[in-house]
Amino acid sequence: MNPVFAPPQAIYIHVPFCAHRCGYCDFTLVAGKDHLINNYLRALEMELSRVEDSPEISTLFFGGGTPTHLLPADLKRLLEIVLSKFRLAAGCEFSVEANPAGLSEEKIAILADAGVNRVSLGIQSFDAQILSVLERDHRQEEIDQSLQWLRRRINNIALDLIFAVPGQSLALWESTLEMAVAHHPQHLSTYGLTFEKGTAFWTRREKSQLTPATPELEREMYALALDKLPAAGYEHYEISNFAQPGFRCRHNEVYWTGQSYDAFGPGAARYLDGRRSINHRSVTTWLKRTLAGELPIGETEMLSPEDRAREAIALGLRRRAGIDLMEFHERTGYDLLELAGDAVDSLTAQGWLERNSGTIRLTHEGLFFADQVAGEFL
Ligand code: SF4
Numbered sequence: 001m002n003p004v005f006a007p008p009q010a011i012y013i014h015v016p017f018c019a020h021r022c023g024y025c026d027f028t029l030v031a032g033k034d035h036l037i038n039n040y041l042r043a044l045e046m047e048l049s050r051v052e053d054s055p056e057i058s059t060l061f062f063g064g065g066t067p068t069h070l071l072p073a074d075l076k077r078l079l080e081i082v083l084s085k086f087r088l089a090a091g092c093e094f095s096v097e098a099n100p101a102g103l104s105e106e107k108i109a110i111l112a113d114a115g116v117n118r119v120s121l122g123i124q125s126f127d128a129q130i131l132s133v134l135e136r137d138h139r140q141e142e143i144d145q146s147l148q149w150l151r152r153r154i155n156n157i158a159l160d161l162i163f164a165v166p167g168q169s170l171a172l173w174e175s176t177l178e179m180a181v182a183h184h185p186q187h188l189s190t191y192g193l194t195f196e197k198g199t200a201f202w203t204r205r206e207k208s209q210l211t212p213a214t215p216e217l218e219r220e221m222y223a224l225a226l227d228k229l230p231a232a233g234y235e236h237y238e239i240s241n242f243a244q245p246g247f248r249c250r251h252n253e254v255y256w257t258g259q260s261y262d263a264f265g266p267g268a269a270r271y272l273d274g275r276r277s278i279n280h281r282s283v284t285t286w287l288k289r290t291l292a293g294e295l296p297i298g299e300t301e302m303l304s305p306e307d308r309a310r311e312a313i314a315l316g317l318r319r320r321a322g323i324d325l326m327e328f329h330e331r332t333g334y335d336l337l338e339l340a341g342d343a344v345d346s347l348t349a350q351g352w353l354e355r356n357s358g359t360i361r362l363t364h365e366g367l368f369f370a371d372q373v374a375g376e377f378l
Contacts, residue, residue, distance in 0.1 A: 005273045009058040009089075010254040013082055014265030015067040016040070016283045019102060022135045023200040024193060028267025028281045029065040036287065037074050040265075041081060043290035047264050048085045056087045059251035061095045066122075068098040072106050079114040082264075093118055093250045095158075100138035100146040112153035118249075119150055120158040120187075126179045127172055130165050134193075135200075147183055156247055158187035163221040164213035165193050173221045174228070181232045186247035189240050190225045192218050219368055226367070239318050239362075239370050256319050258312040258331070266296070275302045309334040314374035317353075322361020336360070343376040 016029040017037060030036060060082070070078060088094065095118040096111055111119065125131050126140045150157055159180050163173050180188060195202050195212060204210040213221070226236060234242035238256065241249065254261050263270040266286035269278040277300035280286040289296040303311065309332035316323040328336050337344060344360060347353040352366030352373050366373055 005260055007055060008260040008262040008270075008272060009056075010251055010259065010261035011057050011060050011082075011086060012251075012261060012263040012265075012268055012270075013044070013060070013062045013078075014263065014268040014279075015062055015064040015070070015078065016266050017064065017069045018066045019069060019137060020135070021200075023204070024134065024195070026196040026199050027065065028283065030283045033283075034069075036283065037070060039287055039291065040283075041074065041077055043287050044078070044264060045081045046293070047290050047296060048081065051085045051262075054085065054087050056089045057092060058089050059093045059095070059254060060086065060088065061251040063097045065097075066099045066102070067096050068103050068107050068111075072104075072110055075107055076110050076114075079110065079116075083114060088115060093156075095120055095249070095251060097122065098146070100142040101136075103142075103146045103149070105149045108149050108153050117154065118156040118158065119154050120160065120189075121146060121150070121185075122160045123180075124160060124162045125165070125168075125176055127168075127176065130168055130172065130176075133165055133167055134162065156187070157185045158189065158249065159183070159185045160189045160191070162191055162193050163225070164218040166210050166212060168213065168221075170217065170220055170224065174224055177225060177228050181229070181234075186244050187249060188229060188234060188242045190222070190229075190242070191240055192222060222368065226364070235320075237320050239367060253319075256315045258308070258315055274308060275300060277301070305333060306339070308332060309336075309339055310377050313340060313377040317360075317362055317373060317377075318370065320361065322359045325358050325360070340377055347373055347376060 014028065017034065018029050018031045021029065021031040067078070068075065094116045096116050097120045099122050123143045124134055124136055126143060128139060131138065147157065161176060161180060193212070195205050201210060205212060229242040230236050234244060235248070236242050237248050238252070241252070243249070260272055261270060262272060263279070266279055266283045267281040269276065277297050279296045280289060280298040286296045312328065312332055313323065313336065316328070323336065325336050328334070344353060344355070347366070348355065352363055352369055353360055354363045362370060362373060
């Protein structure tokens, strides 16, 4: 039986502009090339021309880069271009990523007037020294000011934090968590710093100019977030994500539950009709191809039913609720324990997975080895 794929209810728009590139960042973006913004908007409009009949969507997410790096007039045009193609369902979660540097009341008003109801603010830390190591261009005063402005118009605010930064002590991370909680955001994400090949941080680590946190310290920092954030009323609902009740990120839940989504912009990844594809990661290649009327897709892969089922396990285990075995069977056509019973047994014996009344999920210990666990199923 061929699976029936539902049309995508989630749309991602990639906005690849930043004032400068932070040393650890390997996202698809250009820094200091704002002269490309006009062409980007033209190209995005062309790429979106493949969308027909104004489909209704449940989540819309603008990520980057820094969408709010755009000047107010460009930000307004970006929103108009995208909103002319889709109908937002009642209660649609409409998120935009923002950074404290360069945010203004005027930009927030443009977002709110266009229907944005969730802003994810990349603060990373409140500490001047840590922000400087990360090469972020904001200070605590800008975080406070941004949050004050945002609260007037947006009632769902998410904060991103980074731990295991060179030079960051456990006590400093604890005070960062406490300060974040004191701002009462609806959502918090905590990510351990990674050193990606091709970034300035990778090179500096190779040259011993940067010393990463030890694995023990990184583990202690993650454990601290796992203790402190739920104690402050945040549900730990995904490996790195915590939310006040009712404020989980519905857009990201689409990814973790293996539902379809479409995406536009350089480097944007989509999952449609069982096929994964990703646009060219080079902003200039994406621009050139799209403006020439060509498809900007760089890589594409049709997943077999078994690949889809295996991927559904790896993604589903990211959620603290884990995987409901019956629901998994209905969705993928596979009995999870027949497909991957050996891996489930050995990871359970290791103490990283647990089975409870028809579900499997990571144990508390398993959270610290989530990538290894996922790798066992792929
Ligand atoms: S602001 Fe964010 S997206 Fe932009 S360079 Fe820094 S880490 Fe990357």
